[in-house]
Amino acid sequence: MERKSIDENFRxxxxxxxxxxxxxxxxxxxxxxxxxxxHGYTGLSLERVAARAGAGKAAIYxxxxxxxxxxxxxxxxxxxxxxxxxxxxxLTEELEAYLLMMRRALRHRLVRRIxxxxxxxxxxxxxxxxxxxxxxGARRGAGVAMIERAISRGELRHNIDRELALDLVPxxxxxxxxxxKRRVTREQIGRQVKALVAALKAS
Numbered sequence: 001m002e003r004k005s006i007d008e009n010f011r012x013x014x015x016x017x018x019x020x021x022x023x024x025x026x027x028x029x030x031x032x033x034x035x036x037x038x039h040g041y042t043g044l045s046l047e048r049v050a051a052r053a054g055a056g057k058a059a060i061y062x063x064x065x066x067x068x069x070x071x072x073x074x075x076x077x078x079x080x081x082x083x084x085x086x087x088x089x090x091l092t093e094e095l096e097a098y099l100l101m102m103r104r105a106l107r108h109r110l111v112r113r114i115x116x117x118x119x120x121x122x123x124x125x126x127x128x129x130x131x132x133x134x135x136x137g138a139r140r141g142a143g144v145a146m147i148e149r150a151i152s153r154g155e156l157r158h159n160i161d162r163e164l165a166l167d168l169v170p171x172x173x174x175x176x177x178x179x180x181k182r183r184v185t186r187e188q189i190g191r192q193v194k195a196l197v198a199a200l201k202a203s
Contacts, residue, residue, distance in 0.1 A: 031049045033114060036110075041118070071128070091200070096193045099189050139170070147162055150200075169196060172192055
């Protein structure tokens, strides 16, 4: 089953008391991301998050003990949306699906602003180190599954440098979209896939 999009994760309609609580949690996630995108992690205020979600600050502390705790869960939720790639029967098809999925995520107005701040804050402080490790682990876990499937199909050598492969796959797309702030077309994705397949087979 495919994962829902980032926005769809925050649009579940309430049908009862239990779902209303879940709906408020989603509203807090959304408000947290919006505050993070506007003010950066260090300038993020939980009071503003609660107000933006139409709740009191107590609604946050009933769910999470700290800003780091809500950030960790929120990024994990985002990480799942970024990394769901199913078996497509071939490395080329799976790489294309992965990069197209990643492009959709990186086009999101909040993701484009939060990811650079997340990595920058990780470089400034150790506070977000566990969060970054979790986020990277989720993404790389999906990448490992893709590489292992390609090995089992005989498309890649069993002794391929997996760490290098996992670094290669998202790098060009992230660089173009987040660092250079360029638009990436489907045709360009196709060229990236061809280059990646050649590089992975040679590594």
